[in-house]
Amino acid sequence: MAVTGIWTVEYYGAFGWENAGVLVLEKGRAVGGGNNHFSIGTYESAGRSITINLTLEYIGKPRTLFGEKQRHFDIELHGKHTLKSMEGTVNRPDKKVIPLQFRMTRRAPL
Numbered sequence: 001m002a003v004t005g006i007w008t009v010e011y012y013g014a015f016g017w018e019n020a021g022v023l024v025l026e027k028g029r030a031v032g033g034g035n036n037h038f039s040i041g042t043y044e045s046a047g048r049s050i051t052i053n054l055t056l057e058y059i060g061k062p063r064t065l066f067g068e069k070q071r072h073f074d075i076e077l078h079g080k081h082t083l084k085s086m087e088g089t090v091n092r093p094d095k096k097v098i099p100l101q102f103r104m105t106r107r108a109p110l
Contacts (some may be wrong), residue, residue, distance in 0.1 A: 003045050003081055006108045011090060012101040013065040020065075020102075023052075026110050036060030050086065052077040066097055077102055 009020040009032070021034025030041045030052050041054035055074050062069045079088020084106050089099035 002083070003043070003050060003086070003106075004110050005106045006110065007086065007104040007106050009102060009104050011065050012103075017103070018065070022107075023104065024110070025052075030054060036063070045081070048080045048082070050077075050079055050081050050088075065100055066092055066095075 004026050005024075007023045007025060009023050010017045011020050012018075019034070021032055021037070021039075023030055023032035023039070025043055028042055028044070030039070030043045032039045037056055037058045037060070039054040039056045041052060043050060043052040053074065053076055056072070058064075058071045062071050064070065064073070074093055075090050076093050077088060077090045079086050079102065081104075086104040086106075088102060090102045091097060091099040
């Protein structure tokens with residue numbers, strides 16, 4: 001099932017569901033950003049499962065959902081998807097943290 005498209009991203013944090021920007025998925029590449037960050041990475045999809053590996057870079061005031069103020073770090077998203085939605089968990093591969101929930105909505109094809 002193809003995941004190529006423009007997706008909006010939300011994470012579930014201390015204040016509930018928070019908008020985390022846009023992510024474009026195409027041909028194994030993931031590129032996105034929001035009002036204070038950008039992300040570059042890759043994804044692999046098999047059946048309904050997906051893994052997205054991203055490097056995040058804050059260009060504004062850092063406000064990470066992991067409670068730190070680093071400007072540059074990696075995250076991994078693991079989840080399930082349909083043609084219109086995706087949900088799963090996000091974690092930091094470099095630290096032992098409790099995974100957070102994410103959800104994504106496909107807004108447009110490419």
